[in-house]
Amino acid sequence: MLRSHAVHGRVIVHADLDCFYCQVEHVRLGIPTSVPLAVQQWDGLIAVNYEARKSGVKRGDRTTAAKQKCPQITLVHVETIGADDELDDAGTRHDKGACKVSLERYRTASFAIMAIFQAHCRRVERASIDEAYLDLTEEAAKLCQEVEAGNARDVADSPETDLQGTAGHRVDPTNAFDRALLAGARLTAAMRLAVEQELGFTVSAGIASNKVLAKLASSINKPNKQTVVPAGASSDMLDTVPLRSVRGLGGKLGETVVSWSKAEKASDLKRFSQQDLVGNFGTKTGEWLWRACRGMDDEPVAPNLKPKSLSVCKSFTPVRDEESVLNWMRLLCTELSQRIAVDREAWSRRATKLTLQMISLKPGSRANQRDAGGGNGKSNTSTTRSRTVDIPGGGESPTTASLVSEAMAVFAKTDNALPCSRLALTAHEFCGLISGRGSIASFLRALPPPPPPPQQPMPPPTSPLEKWGSKGVKPDAKQALAVDPSGQAGGGRSLPEGDDEDVPGTETAEASIGPRDVPRVGSKDDSRVDRSRNFQPSSHLAGAACDERTAPSPLRPGYERCPKCGKVLAPEDLQEHLDFHYAEGLQERYTREGDVARDMAARMSDREGLPKRKIQEAGGGKRAKSQTKRPAAGLRIDSFFKPT
DNA sequence: CATGGTCGCGAG
DNA sequence: CTCGCGAC
Numbered sequence: 124m125l126r127s128h129a130v131h132g133r134v135i136v137h138a139d140l141d142c143f144y145c146q147v148e149h150v151r152l153g154i155p156t157s158v159p160l161a162v163q164q165w166d167g168l169i170a171v172n173y174e175a176r177k178s179g180v181k182r183g184d185r186t187t188a189a190k191q192k193c194p195q196i197t198l199v200h201v202e203t204i205g206a207d208d209e210l211d212d213a214g215t216r217h218d219k220g221a222c223k224v225s226l227e228r229y230r231t232a233s234f235a236i237m238a239i240f241q242a243h244c245r246r247v248e249r250a251s252i253d254e255a256y257l258d259l260t261e262e263a264a265k266l267c268q269e270v271e272a273g274n275a276r277d278v279a280d281s282p283e284t285d286l287q288g289t290a291g292h293r294v295d296p297t298n299a300f301d302r303a304l305l306a307g308a309r310l311t312a313a314m315r316l317a318v319e320q321e322l323g324f325t326v327s328a329g330i331a332s333n334k335v336l337a338k339l340a341s342s343i344n345k346p347n348k349q350t351v352v353p354a355g356a357s358s359d360m361l362d363t364v365p366l367r368s369v370r371g372l373g374g375k376l377g378e379t380v381v382s383w384s385k386a387e388k389a390s391d392l393k394r395f396s397q398q399d400l401v402g403n404f405g406t407k408t409g410e411w412l413w414r415a416c417r418g419m420d421d422e423p424v425a426p427n428l429k430p431k432s433l434s435v436c437k438s439f440t441p442v443r444d445e446e447s448v449l450n451w452m453r454l455l456c457t458e459l460s461q462r463i464a465v466d467r468e469a470w471s472r473r474a475t476k477l478t479l480q481m482i483s484l485k486p487g488s489r490a491n492q493r494d495a496g497g498g499n500g501k502s503n504t505s506t507t508r509s510r511t512v513d514i515p516g517g518g519e520s521p522t523t524a525s526l527v528s529e530a531m532a533v534f535a536k537t538d539n540a541l542p543c544s545r546l547a548l549t550a551h552e553f554c555g556l557i558s559g560r561g562s563i564a565s566f567l568r569a570l571p572p573p574p575p576p577p578q579q580p581m582p583p584p585t586s587p588l589e590k591w592g593s594k595g596v597k598p599d600a601k602q603a604l605a606v607d608p609s610g611q612a613g614g615g616r617s618l619p620e621g622d623d624e625d626v627p628g629t630e631t632a633e634a635s636i637g638p639r640d641v642p643r644v645g646s647k648d649d650s651r652v653d654r655s656r657n658f659q660p661s662s663h664l665a666g667a668a669c670d671e672r673t674a675p676s677p678l679r680p681g682y683e684r685c686p687k688c689g690k691v692l693a694p695e696d697l698q699e700h701l702d703f704h705y706a707e708g709l710q711e712r713y714t715r716e717g718d719v720a721r722d723m724a725a726r727m728s729d730r731e732g733l734p735k736r737k738i739q740e741a742g743g744g745k746r747a748k749s750q751t752k753r754p755a756a757g758l759r760i761d762s763f764f765k766p767t
Numbered sequence: 768c769a770t771g772g773t774c775g776c777g778a779g
Numbered sequence: 780c781t782c783g784c785g786a787c
Contacts, residue, residue, distance in 0.1 A: 143787095167770045183770055201772095224772070251787050253772070374785045407777090434773060478780090509781060547772090 131300045132354075134307035135424060136257040137329045137337035138240060138315070141346050143253035144170035147232045148199045150323045151559065160197040161189055165219045169201070173346050202228055205454045223437045226252070227462075234469075236318055237428050256334055258424035263306035267299075270306070278305035279300045281312070292356040301353050304330055308351050327652075331357070333420040338370050355746055357418035361390040369415060380404070380412065392416035429470050429553075435459045436547035441484055443542050449531060455548050456526040463521060463550055473518040474550035477526065478531045480509035484542035506546065508537060514550065517557065539735075583733040 140146060144162040149172070154160060159175035161168045161184075178193035189196055206221030233252045240247045246258035269275040277606045279296045294301045308330045315326045329340025331352035339360065340350040352360060366389045367377045383403060392400075393416050401409030414420060435455045442448060463474055482505050510533050515525050530548060534540055576671045 164771060169771075185770090226773075253787075256776065376784080430773095432773090435774060438771070480781095507782075511780060549773095627787070 132260075132303070132332045134259045134263040134303050135331055135333050135337045136244075136259055136311050137250075137331075137334065137341040138238065138255045138257060138311070139327045139329075139341045140253040141325050141327055142170050142172050143170040143233075144201070144229055144323075146324050147229050150232075151228070152199070154197065158197055158586045159193050159195060160199065162201060163198050164224055164279050165203050165217065168198075199405045200203060201226065204458060214223075220439065223435070223458065225458060229253075232324070234428075235322055236324060239318050239321060241428065243310065243317065245425050246426045247428060248426060249428045249430075256424045256517075257311075258338065259307040259310055259330075260303070262310055263303045266306040266310065267302055270302075278302050278309060281305065281309050292353055292359070294351065294353045295355060295389060298354055300332070301355075304332070304351050304353060308349060311349055312417070315347075333418075334422050334424070335370060335415055335420040336418055339364055339368070342368075347553070358390065361416060361418055362388055366392065371411075371415075376404075376408065387417075419589060426439070429472075430466070431553075432549050432551035433459065433462050433466060433474065434549035435462070436480075437546065438482070438545040441542045441544045444536070445531075445541075448534060448543055449527070449544050452527055452530050452534070453523070455546060456523045456530060458522055459548050459550060460523040460526055463518075466553075467520070467556070470553075471556055472553040473520075473555075474553050475514055475518040476511055476550070476552040477529060478509055478511040478547075478549040478551065479530050480507065480545075480547040480549070481534065481537070481540055481543055482507045482545035483540050484544060486539075505543075506539075508540070509547075510537065518554075519557065 126259065146156075147158055148154070148160065148162055149156050156172060157174060159180070160172045161175050161180060162170040163186055166186055168180065168182055168186065168189055169478075171180050171182050171184075175193050175196050177739050178196070180189045180192050180196065184192070186198055189198065199708075200217050200376070202225045203217050203222035204225045205223055206218055229252055233249075237247065237255060240255050240257060242258040244259055244262060246261075249255055249257040266275060267278065270278055277296075279294065279302070294305055296302065296305075311328050315328060318324055318326050325347035327341050327345055327347060327348040329337040329343070329352065330349060331337040331340050332354070336352050336357055339544055340352045343350045366381055366386050367373055367388050369377075371377070372380060380386070380392070381711060384392060384395060386394075393410060395409060397413040399409075400412045404412060435458045437451055437455060439451060442451075467473055484505050512529060512533055514521050515529060526548070
C-alpha cells in the first residue's frame, strides 16, 4: 500500500482502563462515579476510584483505614466462590478461610472492551485485564491519506477530542510522523468514545511511536484522557520520568540499575555506553536499556487477545493433612473447569496441560518471616514447586472431578508437600478442538450450510515479541536502529506519575457490600433493546471486528468507502460518517460482540457439567443461585451481570 | 506484619 | 519443564 511516508515510524497506542475494577462495579451496580468507591478483597483494597482517592484512600489500604479516611466510601467485595458464600446480607460474609475470589466479572468486561478495540484496530495486544497495546500505523496512514486527499478534516484540527500535546510541546504539523500520530490520536479518541458509550467505561491512552513511550504517556493524564508524544517530545519526556517507572524497571532490575548508575530519570542512563550496560546487565538487558532510555523500542504489538494460560490459585493458612488440601483443590478445580469450558466456547480451543504449583513450609519453620535489608528476600521458610502433566482426555472438556484427581495424584507424589500454604493450577498449551464427530465443533458445523471458514480472529502473529526478563532483552538489532523516529529532542511534560489506576491483579468479583438493595443494573440504560441478534457460532470478538477489506472496488478519486457499512462517501463526510457510526451504529455492532461477553458471563453461572447441548440451560446445575436465565434481548454490559 | 490472585516471559 | 521476576 502506498505508505512511503508512513514507514517513518509506527503509531502505537497504549490503552488503559481507569481504576478498572471500580468502573466495572460502578456499571454493574449503577452507582455513579461521583460516589467514592473501592473494591476489596478480604480486608484489603485492590482498586480505588478517583473520588475516593481524593480522600487519601489508596490501593492496599485496609478497609478500616479506608473508612476512617473516607467514611462515606462504598466498599464492594470481589466475587467469591465456595462455601455457600451466598447471602452476605448486611455484613460481609466473605470467608477468606473457605472461599476463593473469582475475577470472572472483570474478565468478561475486559473482553467486551477488547472487542471494541479490535473493531477499531486490526492489531490489538491484550496486555493485561485492563490494558492493551494497539498498532494503528496502517489506520493512521490511511486517515492521513484521506486528509491529504481533502476527504477529511486536517488531523491537526481535532477539537472534539481531548487530545493533548505533551507539556508545552506543540505537535509539528509539518512533520509527517507527527501528523500520523495525530491521526492515530483521532482514531483513538473515537475508539475511547465508543467504549464509553457502549459499555460505560472510561479509558486513558497514550499515543507514541512505540510501546514504552505510549505506556508512559497513558499515565500522564490519568483519568479519561489521552496524551500524544510528538516526535520531538520523547527526549524531554524521558528527562522527567523516573527510571523506575519505565515498564520493566519497576522491580529488582530497576533497583539494580538505579543503584549501579545513580540515574534518577530515565534519560540519565544515556550517559552510559552500550558496552557498559551490556557488560553489567547482559546483552539483552543492556542493549534494551541503551535504547529505552533514548526513547527507542521496537517491540512489536503482538496481535493477540487470547490468554495463553488460565490459572487459579489460593493461599491459605498452612494445612498439614491431605484432606484439607483436597478441599482447596476441589474449589480450585471447580473454577478452573468452568473457565476452561468458557474458554473453549470463546476461542474454540482446549488446554492440554495442567500445572500444579504448591508452596510448602519447610521442615523447621516458624510462623514468622522477616526480611531485612532488601537484598534478596526469600527467608527460607517455604519452598515452591511445580509439576506439569497432561490433562486427561486430551483436554476435551475436563470435569472438575477429573482435574481434582489429576491434581491430587500429582500432589500425593510430591514429597514434603505437606505443610502447604498455597496451591495454584494452570491450564495451558492450547490447541484446536478435535473436530471429530460428536464434538461441538462438528455439531455446529453441521447445522448451517458450510459456514464460512472460521475467520481468523487475529491476524497471524507476525513476530515473536521479545521481552526482557530478569536477565536481558532481545535486541534483534535488525530493524532496531533502522527505524525509529522518536529519538529527538523536544519539549517534555511533567510526569506526575503518582498512583496509577489499575487493578491489582486479580479479576472477578461478586459480592457487594454497599447498596445491598440495588439491583439497579440498567440505570443508564436507555433500554435500547435490539432485535437483530443472530448467533454466530464461533465468530467471536475479533471475528466480527477484523477488517476485511477484501475487494476494494474502484472509487472515484477522493471518495472513500466506509469500512463499516461500505457506503461510498464524499471526502469531508467520511470522518463525520465514522463518528456517526460510533455514536449510533455502535449499538448494532456491539450487540454482536456483546454476545460473546454476555455469553461467557452466562456460562459462568452454570456449574460444570456443561452438556454438549446446544445452548446452556437455565438454572445451570446450581441450586442456590437465583439465576434467572434471561433471554437476552439487546443488552448492554449491565446485562452481563446478574441483577441478583 | 502481610495485599492477594492472575498473567506472561525468559533463563537455566 | 521448572523457577523466579515483573506487572497489574
